Amino acid sequence: MGKITGFMEFERQEEDHLEPVARLKNYKEFVITLTDAQAKVQGARCMDCGIPFCNTGCPVNNIIPDWNDLVFHGNYRHALENLHSTNNFPEFTGRICPAPCESACTLGINDDPVGIKSIERKIIDTGWEHGWVVPQPPEHRTGRKVAVVGSGPAGLAAAQQLARVGHDVTVFEKSDRLGGLLRYGIPDFKMEKDLIDRRVEQMQAEGVTFRTGVLIGKDFPAAVSNMARDTIFPEDLEKEFDAVIMAGGAEQPRDLPVPGRQLKGVHFAMDFLPQQNRVNAGDKLKDQLKATGKHVIVIGGGDTGSDCVGTSNRHGAASVTQFELLPQPPEHENKPLVWPYWPTRLRTSSSHEEGCERDWAVATKRLEGKGGKVEKLIACRVEWKDGKMTEVPDSEFELKADLVLLAMGFVSPVQQVLDAFGVQKDPRGNARATTEGELAYQTSNPKVFTAGDMRRGQSLVVWAIREGRQCARAVDEFLMGASVLPR
Template sequence: TFRTGVLIGKDFPAAVSNMARDTIFPEDLAAEFDAVVMAGGAEQPRDLPVPGRELKGVHFAMDFLPQQNRVNAGDKLKDQIKATGKHVVVIGGGDTGSDCVGTSNRHGAESITQFELMPMPPEQENKPLVWPYWPTKLRTSSSHEEGCERDFAVATKRFEGKNGKLEKLVACHVEWKDGKMTEVPDSEFELKADLVFLAMGFVSPVQQVLDAFGVQKDARGNTKATVEGESAYQTSVPKVFVAGDMRRGQSLVVWAIREGRQCARAVDEFLMGSSVLPR
């Protein structure tokens, strides 16, 4: 049985709580079921704690993108974040940032600029150097092709505005040496910005869920659990298992698939004493 629109736990921000139709508490799940698996994503976005972060117009990407999905599905939103006629800056060069570019284009943004903290990668990867790891190369999505300016090795220093409303950002170019980032002298610049979307990845699972279950966490805020042995994928709380991003942090879907299969076997062994499921 799939139940959507459900929050597990309490003390969620109002913006999240308003999207849920129901709230379930972990102790109720533990009383009703013989095993519980936490297999959500790493949904806690990485923030940018610079001066002016509180200005109106600076948003997490995932405050922006789900709203458009809901509108596309026919929902009516009272305070949708709209990029129409605005100067938009997207901070972050991954898939989420690309989605912000594409959605802003469809809204009819006046301008769109995307910043990436890392240097511009080569157009063709050095396969012998990076194999078997994910190749580092310049990736241009269909969203980029629709139109935007892209700038690399850029660090945002602060946001500025008037009367609590964002008007511009101040950034600089950086260079990387021996894994350390330093500001390029005399490279500071300003850019007009009405909307800024923070698309810099995710740092951990939603802490309210982990805290509600009372599971032990690692230093990065993920659920602590091993992947081998008799207690594989078991948390510090009896009957509660964990797999994927909620255990390892933000990662690839192939890891989620692998850990999901292995966790299923671990649950089967826990309930039945043995398992024929593949690992």
């Protein structure tokens, strides 16, 4: 505990950031990492409480009080070692994780919680700056081969762990660049992609092989097949490798079955967001979806919807409106009731601060337009009672709409992959696998394991990293009979 009375003396210090007028001019990150002095103060606020609920609030179980104390004393080298012991990619989570650890912070019961996420980012950014993040190649090779399908956070975490204990790991990615939804689902202004590239270089030095533009499976629709240069059937993968990990994302979006859905100008969020990331990377796209000068309506109040807002603002949209079907949450949660669990409360993102009209308890009834192009959205107010939704009488209204983006979440992974491997599914269409016991992360096909969104459904990057790490241990035990990898 760095300073016994620190939690009483110091206030929470938020990270500085560029003002909206400046950050809307480009797609660069705009959050400024804490200074050494600011991080020291935040570390001093940690109470080192008897039961650190932040540890269990964090899906990867970061040893938060320990590295808070190390940062307070300026020992960033050991803080980095501590952080890496539970998290392969803290530069990802330090930027885009919603920080459930902070909701579980004991200080948060009656005060602002410790700025855990900002300290995490400070530690890893300092580590990269000083050259402390280096490859960790294995001391010996096992001769066992593992295929990882998907290069998102779950696949990367599993691949790195398995490579470090000596397995020959090959990661297959259907896109032209690595990173999965980190690459093409997260806008650059939230996380720049050179962060992925330098981790890939580290993993290559540790022995991981990466193959992009490769689809694993069969019977894909043309839109998916055209993304890749090559297709490998699962049976061939199982013959070549001793174990396979399915670690793809939950990429099947929830659709909006209303009249007018077929009109031009109505798109899934993941048709819109990846295009801008590709342009930022230097690609030349024909007929890019642009919000420039348009009245944009985003349907869905989560993070993906927020990302559509931020991207539309950078395009120069005439207006941006975001709808949510559920009622507006309270501005402040009832802490004694919900702590240490993740609270339901109103959350305003940096994209919202840049300009957006937000509305809640709104349902879309239909979309209308002329010449096959959307021009307006007809909606109504709804009310919720006992978990049931009913339309408010005489509440119908319309809004001008040139571009409608559907950001209502994702229902499951791509089914063609699961069907091709022949694995059992849960009722939501995910690969069925437990997380405990001897069969942890193992599917109904004994040679095939699964982790991340493909097993648990749409979730957080930090959960994907956790599952990737745990799945790696399960695969190592499957191949070697025992494992020294942490779980």
